[in-house]
Amino acid sequence: MGDNNLSSAVDGNIITAASVNQYKTAFSGDVIPRASDGTINDAASDLGSSSNQFKDAHIAEKVRINTVIVEGDSTNNAIVVKDSSDNNVGFVGRHQTSTTTDVPFKSGAILTGSVTGNEAASSTAYTRATITFDLDAPTMLCMSISDVSYNNGYVYISPSTSASSGNAYVFAGGVGSGSEKLTSEIKYFAAGSHTMYALFVTGSGGGIVSASDFSIAAI
Numbered sequence: 113m114g115d116n117n118l119s120s121a122v123d124g125n126i127i128t129a130a131s132v133n134q135y136k137t138a139f140s141g142d143v144i145p146r147a148s149d150g151t152i153n154d155a156a157s158d159l160g161s162s163s164n165q166f167k168d169a170h171i172a173e174k175v176r177i178n179t180v181i182v183e184g185d186s187t188n189n190a191i192v193v194k195d196s197s198d199n200n201v202g203f204v205g206r207h208q209t210s211t212t213t214d215v216p217f218k219s220g221a222i223l224t225g226s227v228t229g230n231e232a233a234s235s236t237a238y239t240r241a242t243i244t245f246d247l248d249a250p251t252m253l254c255m256s257i258s259d260v261s262y263n264n265g266y267v268y269i270s271p272s273t274s275a276s277s278g279n280a281y282v283f284a285g286g287v288g289s290g291s292e293k294l295t296s297e298i299k300y301f302a303a304g305s306h307t308m309y310a311l312f313v314t315g316s317g318g319g320i321v322s323a324s325d326f327s328i329a330a331i
Contacts, residue, residue: 114138118150223328227257227310239273241310241326247303252331255281256295257310259324265314267323269296273309281308298331 116137121127145157160166174183181194225241241257255269268280281296310326 114140114142115144115152117152118146120150222330225310225326227323227326238312239309240312240323242307243326243328244305244307245328246305247301249303251301251303252298253301254296254298254329254331255308255327256293256329257323257326258293259322260294261322265312267294268309268311268313269294269326270309270311271307273311280311 114137116134118134118138119131121131145153145155147153147156171184174181176182179196181196181198183192183194184190185192223243223245225243227241257267257269260267270280281299308328310323312323
């Protein structure tokens with residue numbers, strides 16, 4: 113790290129290799145703020161100014177602002193805000209893949225989860241995707257599940273792992289076959305923690321159900 117103090121020269125001084133190399137040392141590794149005399153100075157100086165600004169900043173990982181960490185999430189094309197202990201405390205962006213409750217889920221964001229596998233003949237409800245999220249305020253949500261294919265089977269999106277058309281937000285299927293994308297009506301959710309499940313149920317006499325992405329959008 114370039115944490116050496118820089119010395120000044122005046123007319124008539126002999127410039128040695130060490131005089132030149134001090135600048136190489138100063139710009140090797142971390143670049144730190146300095147006072148006008150070249151000494152290191154914590155929490156001082158600016159990068160650019162109001163009248164001489166940098167156009168773009170290219171940061172590979174994260175930016176620390178006091179005790180807050182702002183980190184890029186390349187998977188979801190978004191920004192995650194963390195505290196000094198590296199816990200997620202906020203999220204900025206339209207797409208958010210998460211199965212944890214440590215990131216507040218706010219209007220404009222979309223939670224996604226991949227649906228795993230398919231189900232053959234059984235009367236048991238199988239949970240094939242789970243999304244858990246926090247709402248810091250009452251929010252209107254819309255849920256959907258893509259590429260649903262059923263043959264004597266049913267698909268539910270429900271707040272319960274007990275499959276029932278009475279408690280499901282999305283319900284489709286039946287005897288026969290079909291393929292479609294299922295989307296719920298817009299639903300009101302109170303502030304707090306919630307979990308939603310994508311469930312498959314096939315008829316005891318035979319059947320199969322499959323699907324792909326399960327998503328919840330905050331309106």
